[in-house]
Amino acid sequence: MLLVLTDEHKEHLAFLLEVDSAVVGEFGRIALEFLKKGSNSKIYEGAARKLNVAVETVQHGVEGIMYLLTESSKLMISEVDFQDSVLVLGFPEELNKLLLQLYLDNQKEIRNILSELGPNLPHYHNLEWRLDVQLASRALRQQIKPAVTFKLHLEQNGEESANVLQTDPATLLHLIQQLEQALGEMKTTHCRRVVRNIK
Numbered sequence: 001m002l003l004v005l006t007d008e009h010k011e012h013l014a015f016l017l018e019v020d021s022a023v024v025g026e027f028g029r030i031a032l033e034f035l036k037k038g039s040n041s042k043i044y045e046g047a048a049r050k051l052n053v054a055v056e057t058v059q060h061g062v063e064g065i066m067y068l069l070t071e072s073s074k075l076m077i078s079e080v081d082f083q084d085s086v087l088v089l090g091f092p093e094e095l096n097k098l099l100l101q102l103y104l105d106n107q108k109e110i111r112n113i114l115s116e117l118g119p120n121l122p123h124y125h126n127l128e129w130r131l132d133v134q135l136a137s138r139a140l141r142q143q144i145k146p147a148v149t150f151k152l153h154l155e156q157n158g159e160e161s162a163n164v165l166q167t168d169p170a171t172l173l174h175l176i177q178q179l180e181q182a183l184g185e186m187k188t189t190h191c192r193r194v195v196r197n198i199k
Contacts, residue, residue: 003071003085012064013089015057021098023051024065027058028102031066035113065102072103073110122154122161148172 005013016024030043041055044062048055072082082103086096127150134145150165167175185191 002081003068003075003077005068005085005088009064009067010089012060013068015053015061015064016095017091019051021094024095024098025102027062027065028069028099028106030062031069032106032109034062034066035070035110065099068099069103069106069110070114073107074114076107076111079104120157122156124152125155125160126153127151128153 016027019027026047030047033040033043044055044059048058051058068086072085077085079100082100083096086099091099129151130149132147132149134143134147136143146169148167148169150167152163152165154161154163186195
């Protein structure tokens with residue numbers, strides 16, 4: 001799978017042609033620090049003074065490398081695909097190898113950082129259910145009014161919470177059919193390809 005780069009991203013990375021490989025390596029280190037600790041304008045200002053360029057130019061160059069590394073790591077792009085993705089930038093062979101080495105050396109660390117940055121959503125812990133049927137009331141002597149009550153236990157950050165839901169059997173059957181259809185679609189080749197690329 002190739003990484004698709006926008007014109008803006010290509011423009012940001014074009015600055016790397018104007019600096020030597022040591023500076024590109026330093027930009028890669030700054031990009032990793034940016035991922036771990038967030039942006040630091042003082043680093044950009046110091047680098048801009050040394051290179052005698054605008055702060056925005058340095059910032060765009062670092063963010064360009066960061067985007068290249070994070071997207072490649074997210075999609076788990078192979079070594080060959082990474083090289084093919086970078087070819088469109090028109091960089092010399094030495095710079096392409098340097099970017100590839102940056103990617104290979106830091107791929108696992110970037111994936112770990114990205115997994116920690118993801119939202120911590122509540123997840124399933126337990127489910128209790130009960131079926132209630134109202135057979136009669138004062139107004140109607142013969143009626144059948146079923147209701148299914150669920151108590152859904154969720155867990156987030158070690159804390160449990162419970163949600164009570166109630167529905168009629170017809171809606172529950174429709175929900176089951178929709179979930180079975182979704183599970184069936186997960187077995188298609190298109191969905192398997194998407195899931196493989198997400199991991």
